[in-house]
Amino acid sequence: MATNYRLISAAGVDMGIWEARDAQDALDLCARDQGYRSLAHQEEISGPWTGRVIEVDVGPAYAIESRSATSREWHRDVGDPRANRFADASEAEEAIESLRDLGDEWATAEYRVVVL
Secondary structure: OHHHHHHOOOOOOEEEEEEEOOOOHHHHHHHHOOOOOOOHHHHHHHHOOEEEEEEEEEOOOOEEEEEOOOOOOEOOOOOOOOOOEEHHHHHHHHHHHHHHOOOOHHHHEEEEEOOO
């Protein structure tokens, strides 16, 4: 079962909330998001992690699903999967409006907000 971890760097920078099996996995996901091959690779270059890892309860989350005008299937691949997670439905609705502003196929797609 996955747990949510908030990562705070030693400098106090909030590195976000990561859904992972354990704290080490959360650190590894964050390192990969920053372009490293793994947490070990990041530590080779910049030294060991000295920040804080805090287990958090984030409550329900929402995501956007879309389908093109020619598709019957709904897809949750709207951009980066980590960015397609919202704390409340109104944030997801605002993101949908931003997607429509991109024009072309984004403007003609159908969207819906789902609870994760």
